[in-house]
Amino acid sequence: MFSPLALRLPIMPDEPPVYFLSRLAARNFMKARPFAMDMGFTFNGVERGDQTAIDTLAAVSGVSVADLNACGSRTVGDRIMLKGQLLDLNSVRRARVQACPECLRHDVASSDLPSSVAMYGRVQWMLNSVETCEKHGIALVTIADKLPECECQDWSPAAASGLDDISALVKTAVARRPSRLEGYLLDRLNEKPAESWLDGLPFYAAEQTARLFGTMALFRDSTTPFSLYDSNKYSAGEIGFDIVNGGPSDILSFLTDLKRDQLQSRHAAGKKTAGPAPIYGRLYSRLTLMDDPAYNPVRDILTEHIMSHFPMGPGDDIFGTPVTSRRFHSILTLQKKYDKGDRTVIKILTDEGLLKEHAGNLRDMLFDAPTTERLMDHMVKSVSLAEAQKRINVTANVMNTLRKDKIISRQCTESDATRDRYSIVELDDFVRRLFVDAQPVDSDSANAVCLMDASARNRCTISVIVKFILDRKLPWVGSRNDVRGVASIRVNPGDVSQLLARQVPIGVHAFEAGTYLKIAPPVIRRIADRGLIKGTCYVDPLSGRKKMVLSTDDIERFNAEYVTLFNLARAMRRQLSQLRAELTAQGILPAKETIGVGATFYRRSDVPFGN
Structure with missing residues (x-):
């Protein structure tokens, strides 16, 4: 154990332990680094926040460890932790010492100690981004600069050598408030919101x-x-x-x-x-x-x-x-994407009205990528009607049907509204979607026919069957390996017939009914099972599952005849248990036919305030 030194001094408010060590060493007529070595610890250990060094400094100085740690910094990896804030090496001054001359003059005037140890450094003066004294509203002055590594952070010798005339420094100090950045950093260091x-x-x-x-x-x-x-x-x-x-x-x-x-x-x-x-x-x-x-x-x-x-x-x-996506194009990027000259790109954009009014350098203009690419795809990647039919492999009649039902869209430019063009991208995407679920077949059969035959057997247009395929409603779709494009698609005419013939009864499902009545859907289903609300069962044409729809008129009738205890209590703003007790006291009991459905129902006619 160390005994406190005879020549000691107190640690001051906002004084970091490394500056305090320097003053303590100066009080004992030594420089900080040799003094620390004589006391059994190192200057750098205090600077890094090594707890053993801090404990030893506390023992020889008579200052508590808590007071030393209050403004002490601690090295965390390649960062510095100071008062709960994470700093880096650029955040802290080491070879340069700055101070407020007014603060130092007050230190000397209010202390009986020699001026070299009466002046103490503040923790905020260590921050590289703070160059204004918040207390006195003046700029900090540089009292030492470009210190060698062996003298960095040794406060007292640096302060003593640079402060021959404090009064003169006070008079020449620049008056200013802390900048908004300095104020923010100081507030953050002092844990102010x-x-x-x-x-x-x-x-x-x-x-x-x-x-x-x-x-x-x-x-x-x-x-x-x-x-x-x-x-x-x-x-x-x-x-x-x-x-x-x-x-x-x-x-x-x-x-x-x-x-x-x-x-x-x-x-x-x-x-x-x-x-x-x-x-x-x-x-x-x-x-x-x-x-x-x-x-x-x-x-x-x-x-x-x-x-x-x-x-x-x-x-x-x-x-x-x-970059994985694009929002905007320039003329240069459009040139690269479509391998066209700048004049061609500019002409297309001008013809389509995207360059009607331009100012400045054309090459700096931006164009919405999806809009521009659709336009360029249309002009650069489009085909005529005959070429489109050939590309997807359909007859003229089938093509006209698909166009009429807007499954395939024709495109016209503003500059040539009389000429139909068809996007290659859209045509290829249309064919791709048809083949998403297609399974290869080698030959036709009764259950695998082309779209023309399926259309004739079910007396519907090809567009109806195509929509079934695109919406993935058909349970099976095939494709011939020896035929190309749309003509290779095969379907089961019976599947098409079932989709065309089945009709879903009119009504609402338990979920919609429960939302309207404010009753859980499982309770609604049990009520319907008991016949208290009329329902109709049907087989869903897509999933093949049995489902039930409820009559909206019967739902209204049920709502007019019954009310749940929960809805009644909510409407009257009463507690459930209290309201139940009052009804029981009056001899009003839940409707027998609803007992066991998962909710408590009363007949509105039995409850005096049921409506």
């Missing part, structure tokens, strides 16, 4: 995200967040916090303005169309390099903006992640 979108990010990700957006807003690509100092760093934090504080909507609005300004600058400089990386600049490159999952929410917002404002599609990647 902030209600910001940044709350969802770790501390280090929140500060760097705000500074990154602020730097991009002020300086574009001319500098980086880590090269900013003093007023520029303050302004970047102020503006960056305003951009990201509101979350996705404000960030997306900023990105839209950024893209517009960047495109105008590139056009003025005669530069070509650019993708996301040149437009977003360091904003994009930094988020690409920082593969930390903590920044995923920020990357997700940028990804959404990129997908909504750039012609990204399969073959592209965003932050190293392949």
